[in-house]
Amino acid sequence: MNTVQDFDAGTLFAGSASGIMLKGWAESSPFTPQKDPCYRFPAWMADIVAWMACGHDPLYLFGPTGCGKTSCVKQIMHALNYPVYELTGHSRLEFPEMVGHHTVQNGSMHYEYGPLTLAMKQGGIFLLNEIDLLDPSTAAGLNSILDGYPLTIAENGGELVTPHPMFRFVATANSNGGSDHTGLYQGVLRQNMAFMDRFMLVECSYMSEEEELDIVRKHAAGTLDDAALVQMIRYANAVRRLFMGHDAEDMDAAIEVTFSTRTLIRWVLLADMFRRVGKKEPLRQALDSALTFRASHASRMALDELFQRIFG
Structure with a gap:
């Protein structure tokens, strides 16, 4: 059985001990991202490390397309052996796509967990990319999860999923949740203020x-x-x-x-x-x-x- 392990952030990412400890897993899983041998961390990765060390508030990364928001998260989680359950948002995304749905297997109904539920049960990162493309009402349905409360799956007999202590929620977007004022990103929607208030925000930029x-x-x-x-x-x-x-x-x-x-x-x-x-x-x-x-x-x-x- 995989066990939780403490990692020194400085030793892991800079080669010298810092005393800043991050929790990860002793072993990788099939959902742990692969290492990119050519990858170089941007300056703002320090904000993600600080988030990992300080608490369990959800994280919201925003910045221009292609600046490496998702890649940075995945490479940090590779170093920590963290499983990442990923989903890309869009305007028609509905809550069951995150939580799970019934499927037919061998002639009988079977409930298949979605990426959010798997992350909550197994203790992983739920990485929701393009979160500002979600309909605000769909995004608001995540509020109780963002607050750390259990997930109730009515479609699976009212199953109650208590979040694993290692469960973390990460969102990426091109806007800061206040809609796109530049006109560069089609489909970006203004998100509910109460929803955005639950996140720690990090602004990301292109590398030097x-x-x-x-x-x-x-x-x-x-x-x-x-x-x-x-x-x-x-x-x-x-x-x-x-x-x-x-x-x-x-x-x-x-x-x-x-x-x-x-x-x-x-x-x-x-x-x-x-x-x-x-x-x-x-x-x-x-x-x-x-x-x-x-x-x-x-x-x-x-x-x-x-x-x-x-x-x-």
């Missing part, structure tokens, strides 16, 4: 240039030198500024696509592959496949202009 350089350097494996990688990161940051509605390189434009770190890595890998297969403009053609082909015609023109300004 130095942090991203360290990551993409590992993926490039020497096929692109640092000078080229720095240019690619600066281009990615300029695209992000355009996406957020800020001028980039004196350009007055707004675009509907942006660079996640994941997209940046894809660009690096494709640029190397296209170079090896003899593409005439491997960097430019890799950019098209990694990002530009997803953009509208107007955005493509802006992205092309930006590419010319940075790469010449």
Whole structure:
């Protein structure tokens, strides 16, 4: 049987003891996220560590798309051997999808637990991504769970699920729950104030240039030198500024696509592959496949202009 274990946060994440203890599991489970050997923690991971150490309030991470909210949670939980039960929110998501439903197995009815119930019973993280896409009335149905009360499953004969002491609730979103004032994220809904009041909030952002350089350097494996990688990161940051509605390189434009770190890595890998297969403009053609082909015609023109300004 898996047992709870204390981990020193400093030893686990920085290589030297800090005296800040985090509870995790002695062994991993099938639901424990896999380790990403190229992953680098962002500066705001310290806020998640502080949350893990301080209490059991639910956690709400918000920030621009692709800044690594979900990845950061998963890599921390990998280090703690924590199981993660994940679900992505949407406007039609209903409470039974989180709790569970009846299924037919071998000709008889069987109740199958959903990710929220599994996390509560087993002592894991319930990770609800895109929580600001939920209908506020559906989100409000979580209030008693967020307050630490048991879950009653009426559909399963009134089963009472008492939350395991290791159960934690984590939500990610692009907005802070007050709706999207930028117009960048379709479907984001303003959440109930009483619902949001139950969370500890952490604002997440893209990594610094130095942090991203360290990551993409590992993926490039020497096929692109640092000078080229720095240019690619600066281009990615300029695209992000355009996406957020800020001028980039004196350009007055707004675009509907942006660079996640994941997209940046894809660009690096494709640029190397296209170079090896003899593409005439491997960097430019890799950019098209990694990002530009997803953009509208107007955005493509802006992205092309930006590419010319940075790469010449």
